[in-house]
Amino acid sequence: MDPEAELVARLQRGDEQALADLYGQLGGRVYSLALRMLHSREEAEEVLQDTFLKLYQKADRYREELGSVRAFVYTIARNEALSRLRARSARPRAASDYDVYDDAFALASSRPDDVATRVTLARAMDGLGEQDGRLLTLAFYEGYSHKELSELLDMPLGTVKSRLRRALLALRDRLEEEAP
Amino acid sequence: MSHPQDLLPDYALGTLGAEERARVEAHLEDCEACRTEVRRTSESLVRLVEALPEAPPPPGAWDAIQARLPAASSEVPAGVSQGPTRRPARSSWRGWAALAALVLVLAGGWWGFGEVRQVERLRAEQQQVARWLAQPQVERMPLLDKAGDKLGGLLMLPDGRALFVLQHPPAAGRAYQAWGHKGDRLVSLGVFERPVFEVPYEDYEALYLSLEPEAGSGRPTHGLAAVDL
Numbered sequence: 344m345d346p347e348a349e350l351v352a353r354l355q356r357g358d359e360q361a362l363a364d365l366y367g368q369l370g371g372r373v374y375s376l377a378l379r380m381l382h383s384r385e386e387a388e389e390v391l392q393d394t395f396l397k398l399y400q401k402a403d404r405y406r407e408e409l410g411s412v413r414a415f416v417y418t419i420a421r422n423e424a425l426s427r428l429r430a431r432s433a434r435p436r437a438a439s440d441y442d443v444y445d446d447a448f449a450l451a452s453s454r455p456d457d458v459a460t461r462v463t464l465a466r467a468m469d470g471l472g473e474q475d476g477r478l479l480t481l482a483f484y485e486g487y488s489h490k491e492l493s494e495l496l497d498m499p500l501g502t503v504k505s506r507l508r509r510a511l512l513a514l515r516d517r518l519e520e521e522a523p
Numbered sequence: 524m525s526h527p528q529d530l531l532p533d534y535a536l537g538t539l540g541a542e543e544r545a546r547v548e549a550h551l552e553d554c555e556a557c558r559t560e561v562r563r564t565s566e567s568l569v570r571l572v573e574a575l576p577e578a579p580p581p582p583g584a585w586d587a588i589q590a591r592l593p594a595a596s597s598e599v600p601a602g603v604s605q606g607p608t609r610r611p612a613r614s615s616w617r618g619w620a621a622l623a624a625l626v627l628v629l630a631g632g633w634w635g636f637g638e639v640r641q642v643e644r645l646r647a648e649q650q651q652v653a654r655w656l657a658q659p660q661v662e663r664m665p666l667l668d669k670a671g672d673k674l675g676g677l678l679m680l681p682d683g684r685a686l687f688v689l690q691h692p693p694a695a696g697r698a699y700q701a702w703g704h705k706g707d708r709l710v711s712l713g714v715f716e717r718p719v720f721e722v723p724y725e726d727y728e729a730l731y732l733s734l735e736p737e738a739g740s741g742r743p744t745h746g747l748a749a750v751d752l
Contacts, residue, residue, distance in 0.1 A: 362588075363585070366659045367659045367660040370580040370584070370659070371578065372575075372577060374579075374580045376575060378578060379575050384581070388580075391580055391584050391588075392584060395588045396591055408562070409558055409561055410561065410562045410566065411565065413569045413573075414562075417568065418537050425537075457573070457574075460570060461574045461576075463570070464571065464574040482536070482538075504529075511532045512564070515564055518566075519563070
């Protein structure tokens with residue numbers, strides 16, 4: 344069994360140490376995703392806490408055949424962040440507005456495999472074309488819904504859905520080509 | 524049944540409404556091909572997350588999570604008595620908190636005016652133990668003497684630091700001395716008159732604890748416990 348799946352199996356039996364181990368491995372990733380989506384350290388920390396509490400509660404819903412533990416955890420995190428975005432009255436101004444959490448990213452790791460991942464992803468995103476890449480960025484990192492994207496980009500709802508789907512599948516195919 | 528191809532990417536993204544999500548999940552129960560699709564797409568999303576620069580979680584976040592978990596049973600440390608050189612199963616941190624409290628009680632004795640400083644020192648040691656226990660990646664193991672009786676415990680962090688937490692301070696006129704075993708050498712890691720002390724463990728094959736005269740010794744004269752690393 345995959346080591347992270349093994350940790351979730353232990354978590355399903357109520358093993359708190361398994362949660363601690365998962366936090367040790369994935370806490371930084373969850374926090375960084377929340378920070379990127381919410382542009383707020385305070386809310387990102389709330390998402391971090393709520394994600395691991397949800398993971399503890401929902402561990403029995405994890406299905407290895409549907410994806411990795413990381414995908415499961417990051418999806419919980421993303422949904423927590425999306426809830427907070429929906430609850431806000433104002434939306435973040437721009438995808439490039441990093442001012443609020445510059446300090447946190449100054450501490451960010453630059454492990455060799457992280458850099459490789461970033462380069463691979465950047466190449467794959469470039470290959471999507473500017474508009475589809477932007478669509479994916481807005482949907483994934485900024486959490487815009489189909490309806491919001493339709494209004495933001497002045498694009499029919501059906502077109503948003505089909506282009507986003509196409510962009511995600513194209514990204515997936517490019518990443519799989521690049522994978523070792 | 525037709526495959527909900529159009530919905531699978533959104534399912535992986537987590538953006539489907541409740542009704543559509545339920546429909547997709549029902550379909551996935553019986554369709555390996557669609558499960559594979561979802562799994563592949565999920566993994567692309569993992570890459571989207573992991574391409575972000577990773578910022579460290581704020582200190583204290585894990586403590587807050589732990590405080591919000593449902594109360595677990597307060598079991599005693601599950602130390603496996605396999606002698607002093609085996610690393611046993613991990614134990615409940617609540618057992619360790621009890622051990623830290625024991626350090627305070629046993630070592631503190633009954634204090635009067637002249638021993639306020641001693642109480643403060645004991646509290647500081649207890650807080651030190653509690654801080655170590657709160658680290659998400661701390662490893663914990665009992666320290667057993669040659670007879671298999673418990674002397675205390677050892678906490679270890681991935682950054683190469685270890686904390687000895689002993690049940691009793693050394694006898695009067697004596698001190699604990701910690702050693703690192705490297706190749707054919709024993710390296711003194713310090714002489715300690717207190718029951719809680721930190722040593723580095725990186726690069727060593729084992730850690731030893733001995734009881735020595737107050738000023739320490741050039742080599743162990745009274746071995747107490749050993750831990751293989």
